[in-house]
Amino acid sequence: MRNLLMATVFGLAMVTAAQAEPVRMSVGSYNLNNLPFPVAESLGFYKEEGLDVTIENFAQGGSKVLQALVAGSTDVAVGFYDHTIQMQSQGKHVIGFVQLARNSGLVLAGKNDTDFDPAKPETIKGKSVGITAPGSSSDFFIRYYLKQHGLTDNDISIIGVGSGAAAVAALQQGKIDLLVNYDPAATIVVERGLGKILIDARSDEGAKAVYGGIYPTSVLYANQDFIDKHPEVIQKVTNATLKALHWMKAHSAEEIVARLPDDFVSGDKKTYIKAVDNAKAIFSEDGKFVPADLETPLAVLKSFNDSVAKATIDLNTTYTNKFVEASKQTVQN
Template identity: 40%
Template sequence: MQRRSLLTGAFGAAAALALPTAVRAQGLEKPRLTVAVGGKNLLYYLPLTIAESLGYFKAEGLEVTIADFAGGSRALQAVVGGSADVVSGAFEHTINMQAKGQAMRAFVLQGRAPQIVLGVNPKTFAGFKSVADLKGRKIGVTAPGSSTNVMVNFVLAKAGIKPSEVSIIGVGAGSGAVAAMRAGQIDAISNLDPVITLLQRSGDLKVVSDTRVVAEADRVFGGPMPAGCLYAPQAFLDRHPATVQALVNAMVRANQWIQKAGPSEIVKAVPESYLLGDRAVYIDAFLASRPALSADGLFPEAGAPTALRALQSIDDSLKGGRFDLAAVFTNDYARKALARLPKA
């Protein structure tokens, strides 16, 4: 009986993945699309990788091409330039783009905290005592203008340091970032896992601020700070509602799977290159980051105001402006996805 139940469950799962695909594809306005991401190997974007590797996009009738860039700002440029349809990136970009007169809307959450860690290099910065000591130093970020850069600016602003008083260097989100720290090319780094855990393990990083810890992220930013998400031009959402819903269905399903999965399952589901040559480090990084990943794809209502305050604290041009924060995100698609998925 047990074997029969298992087989029945397996066939049922296969049918759920296979049968609806062709039917759903017929109702999609754009079954083939491109998602731009800045550092796909990062745990920040793990839901995107899982949705791809476990076939959740295909189950929704979607053929998704994921274009990987050195940082979130580069991924955003791809959508603005028309070479990609959707961004998998940091939530605050939607607010920045509204300030520039370009309507972007986030429609499913991947991370409920930024998961960005700011740390210093023990080799070149042995005398570090406080954030104020970063003045005049070289700080590595995934890419200039990315969320890792925003994090640096925000922490520096609290210490009275202007962005112009440090040197920001783009080092990417993988082995290049690790090499830059170990070679002493940068004095500090703002990056994410698995890069951070790998540097910690080897003694090449002293943590200054860790927003993988949700409580610390809330303290640093003064409230919930939405992080990784899928967002796109409002015009894309208007023209392709069924396609957007299919994307969200797949992402919410991935969010839920991650919260239940064991470390060994995660390692099997991601490409070998993501492990940076050390399976144990990746597992530790996953366990450190999982609490900061979204379980349901929903944006906190206080998230947009928190993000705006953070951006205004580092960019005077945003102060005094009028923002329609309700227009930079929506939970409608995630709620529909949750309603159709089995209860956790």
């Protein structure tokens, strides 16, 4: 009887695994803007939805994920909303379907003895500035800052340094003078006494000061063709991700970090927990896109991206809320 029971359980597991729908998901880096994604994976929410997820982490930044999506080597990207605008200007239809981070999460940090003073923008001239990767939102951040203050990218050197520990090391080792990055790097720089935050766009107030408004960042996006052909997969990914957002809201930073895989945690755990606590305010509570907020990244891109400036961008076709609204996990306000 015991052998029969075990065989039955094993058979059911095999059937379940066989029925799981495969989906390839790629993430640009393990910065904290993307945190709901590894939370959903580590808590088994994608499996619960009947998905067999293959994950690829491009530590170089979100622009590499975008390239993979356009090339067809991944199905769903965990990346930044502004990439959907870029793609529309190039005639490609990339659609955001869940918002993870409703605000920038970016900071500009420098060593404690830096002579760069944000109140005197010209003091940035001659500096080497580390970003996650060319074409990333950290790249957009510094280019927009320069544009707003009558400067150009010829006034500085922009260097891709990745995120997390690699970004912190680049500042610590003097490979760069300033760093534009996310948590956990932002918190690690301060907690270790390596430097200070000079411009902070993690709060709503900081984002409005830098960009003129709320700047949505991390989202789940996919090609329109994939969404049209596999709406059931997109719905399941949405359901799982919303479970993660709700779970994060109900749990402390310490509880969140305890459930993460070891390779996601940068630096010592105590500092990382503090970084998660600092970042919690940027996450969406319901996964929905707010149309008015999407005007901010469009304005930023138009300021220095010629292809976006020349194109007629219809923001309504860069995102959809229908999968979030259809999900049983949607927060009822």
